[in-house]
Amino acid sequence: MIWQNFAVQNCPPSIYYLPDFITKEEECAIMQAVDKTPRPRWTQLSNRRLINYGGVPHPKGMIAEDIPVWLHHYVERINQLNVYAEGIKANHVLVNEYLPGQGIMPHLDGPLFFPTITTISCGSHTVLEYYEQTEDASGQEGSGSLVRQHKTSVLLEPRSLLVVKDDMYHKYLHSIAEREEDTIDARVANLSMVSNVHAGDVLRRDKRISLTIRHVPKTSKMKIKIF
């Protein structure tokens, strides 16, 4: 599969959207495996819950942990695409679970990850929104007053793969609004790449599981110092 053939037009570089990257059976298997994950593995946040697999990224280096066997197949599928760079392989999977009405605040993924990321969506669609953040023109330099302007949106259907790099990784903040339904409008940049969804449609959200499969460049071996 040549992921470069799936570039989303009408948005800054670079987003790629691959519908039906996984089958319904694979989607079901992911949802079941995530469902079975023991409670202590989860980090509960106010508006979603998550699991780090592969370790917890850290500025001093991620202490690598094994990725569970059920995820190897999907990590391998991403590695076969060669999205990161020659010889660079995924070593981290972030599982996010969103119930209808939940989301994630505008943010950048930051310097701990290789700046090309991949996300598989399961269980429900969502709309990923991108914002340009600039210092308020009326505010004084360094006042810290920031304004956010909507740049583009991407509809993520269940079973799709998203690949994000370049300015869409480094420059524009992404978020998922805390909504129970999404009204699809012409600001959705990949509307021509989805079937049976049109501007004006209202899509009700269901529980969504996302797998964000990334490469964490800085890893460290745990050292136990004995004095």
Ligand SMILES: O=C(O)CCC(=O)C(=O)O
């Ligand atoms: O769930 C998603 O698709 C996005 C998650 C995300 O942006 C993150 O965890 O950094």
Ligand SMILES: [Fe+2]
């Ligand atoms: Fe993110």
